[in-house]
Amino acid sequence: MKFIRNLIRTPEGTVGLCILAILALIAILAPVLSPGDPLHIAGRALLPPFSDPSFPLGTDRLGRDVMAGIIHGTRTSLLVGIAAALAAITIGLCVGLTAGFAGGLIDEALMRLVDAFQIVPGFLLALAFVSVVGASVPIVVLAIALGAWPNPARLTRVQVLSIKERDYVASARVIGMHPVEIALKEILPNALPPVLALSAIIVAAAILTEAALSFLGLGDPNTVTWGSMIAEGRNILRSSPFLSVFPGIALVITVVGVYLFSEGLTKALAGRRI
Amino acid sequence: MNRVLRLIRRRAISSIPVLLIVVVLTFLLLESASGDAVDAYLLSIGGGDATVAQALRQAYGLDQSMFARLWLYASSLARLDLGWSVAFGRPVFDLILERLPNTLLLMGSATVLSFGLGSTLGIVAGAKPESLGDRALSTVSLVLYAIPSFWLGLVLSIIFAVQLRWLPTSGIETIASDKTGLARVTDIAWHLVLPVSALTLIYMALFLRVMRAGMAEAWTMDFVLFARSKGLSRTRIVLRHVARNALLPLVTMLGLQSAAMLGGSVVIESIFAIPGFGRLAQEAVSGRDAPLLMGIIVVSAVLVIGVNLVIDIIYAALDPRIGASEPRA
Numbered sequence: 001m002k003f004i005r006n007l008i009r010t011p012e013g014t015v016g017l018c019i020l021a022i023l024a025l026i027a028i029l030a031p032v033l034s035p036g037d038p039l040h041i042a043g044r045a046l047l048p049p050f051s052d053p054s055f056p057l058g059t060d061r062l063g064r065d066v067m068a069g070i071i072h073g074t075r076t077s078l079l080v081g082i083a084a085a086l087a088a089i090t091i092g093l094c095v096g097l098t099a100g101f102a103g104g105l106i107d108e109a110l111m112r113l114v115d116a117f118q119i120v121p122g123f124l125l126a127l128a129f130v131s132v133v134g135a136s137v138p139i140v141v142l143a144i145a146l147g148a149w150p151n152p153a154r155l156t157r158v159q160v161l162s163i164k165e166r167d168y169v170a171s172a173r174v175i176g177m178h179p180v181e182i183a184l185k186e187i188l189p190n191a192l193p194p195v196l197a198l199s200a201i202i203v204a205a206a207i208l209t210e211a212a213l214s215f216l217g218l219g220d221p222n223t224v225t226w227g228s229m230i231a232e233g234r235n236i237l238r239s240s241p242f243l244s245v246f247p248g249i250a251l252v253i254t255v256v257g258v259y260l261f262s263e264g265l266t267k268a269l270a271g272r273r274i
Numbered sequence: 275m276n277r278v279l280r281l282i283r284r285r286a287i288s289s290i291p292v293l294l295i296v297v298v299l300t301f302l303l304l305e306s307a308s309g310d311a312v313d314a315y316l317l318s319i320g321g322g323d324a325t326v327a328q329a330l331r332q333a334y335g336l337d338q339s340m341f342a343r344l345w346l347y348a349s350s351l352a353r354l355d356l357g358w359s360v361a362f363g364r365p366v367f368d369l370i371l372e373r374l375p376n377t378l379l380l381m382g383s384a385t386v387l388s389f390g391l392g393s394t395l396g397i398v399a400g401a402k403p404e405s406l407g408d409r410a411l412s413t414v415s416l417v418l419y420a421i422p423s424f425w426l427g428l429v430l431s432i433i434f435a436v437q438l439r440w441l442p443t444s445g446i447e448t449i450a451s452d453k454t455g456l457a458r459v460t461d462i463a464w465h466l467v468l469p470v471s472a473l474t475l476i477y478m479a480l481f482l483r484v485m486r487a488g489m490a491e492a493w494t495m496d497f498v499l500f501a502r503s504k505g506l507s508r509t510r511i512v513l514r515h516v517a518r519n520a521l522l523p524l525v526t527m528l529g530l531q532s533a534a535m536l537g538g539s540v541v542i543e544s545i546f547a548i549p550g551f552g553r554l555a556q557e558a559v560s561g562r563d564a565p566l567l568m569g570i571i572v573v574s575a576v577l578v579i580g581v582n583l584v585i586d587i588i589y590a591a592l593d594p595r596i597g598a599s600e601p602r603a
Contacts, residue, residue: 112291112292112295113295115292115295116292116293116295116296116299116575118533119292119296119533119575119578119579119582120296120300120533120571120574120575120578121533121534121536121537121574121578122533122534122537123534123537123538123540123541124536124537124540124555124570124571124574125571127540127555127556127559128300128303128304128559128567128571129303131307131559131562131567132303132304132306132307133306133307147537204420208422211422211424211425212422212424212540212541215422215424215541216540216541216544216556218559230424230425230428234428237428237431237432237436238436241432241436244425244428244429244432245429245432248421248422248425248428248429251422251425252417252420252421252422252425255420255421255422256416256417256420259416259419259420260416
């Protein structure tokens, strides 16, 4: 509770939280705000924005409602961003905890694996993964997580290495706690906060990666995404630039919201009063 | 100098197992694809019978076992042979070598510009933390850094190429213009203005933020307090003491950023139709060209290792404590 109060006390945290709350509401209420399939043809093709009250942002080449696309795109963006970050942090925590706690050869081997994933450009990896396995929402999530887990893994390992030497861990060992229990009950909860502070940045990066993947046509073809809307609008950029501009603005607002939230989070975690 | 040589040798040795992991994992990933390059090729030429497919598979060694092929790949890799691109019908190594200069030119210019601008503006912002100028710069950089590069590229080209017609929309140079010498250089530079600006604006925001954060931290250090108590001028403290210490994390950032930049080249080169490394990756994906995609991933890993090695050397030159016999971080 105190933590949330600290978060709200920072101006960044407040604004970020507001933006994200609104976006989350839009995502949850998408079927109410704009019923029906956003990929269905709704009206006349290429209506300019702000001209027809039933299509406030106009329609695209096939007569699909741009507003509906943006509303439903919020769902995909947030869902993929949060799911990918969760997956990346879970993998990172497991690898970092194992490496830091086990030490020795296991640590060495796991850290080489982390190095390997860190030197391959994450986007190329995601591209290769999606093209091999096939585009669907879970695969896109996994593909993004594949490039994002090394950072939390490194951070967790460093945390574990320092916590491992503390007295309460030593006393847990003395009273005969099982090493797995020590790792999960004593070390993990204390290693968690800095890794969680990283999570918002991972969400933002994941949202941007998802947009880039679907922009290149490697997103789930059955879901509407902002990236694919931008790509669709690109074909008629000269006559109707708004088709690409609107989903991009939605993307920027979302990522700014996540960044602000993350700054507030970092400040609140540091316990600094602003 | 000895210190630097030792650093290079140690890094080279430690990179070998990492590269091996990259090769094996990428190989296994591409191996698990349904359908191979021969299927894709036959599809693209409108089909062929089973004997043709069989012959092609034999020619490319696709009929052997997975481990035999992995071994074959790794051993030819040691001779700098990256295999044969099915989609292009050319050696992968030649293709990459042909495309790489465009990407290096694009990324190099964007890096130099964004590093220069970002660190300068970061110094301006960090000179007086929490001042009005700092807040303005921090806000602008936050928004800039949230913009996806491909969308910024599109918006810039809508404004400057489509509406105002000041700059070319795409390509690296005017096609079939037979320009040579200086005229060709200006032509290429002209084509690069928009993609480089898009990348520079975004990376500049990142460097600005890192620089500013580093400076805000340096202000709280004892040596800055000492410099102030000595009565040094503010400009001198900002430049010689605060900014100088904030510069090191920025150099580290540059190394970490190199992988992200190579990945980002895919979308920006697709927007501006620049025949570079990233576009080659996209072409490999759409052509289901596994050997080419594999080669691209391996080469990008080698590039990232190389950039980080150069940065380590710069670091060692800047900081004499590094490199002698420090344990792995």
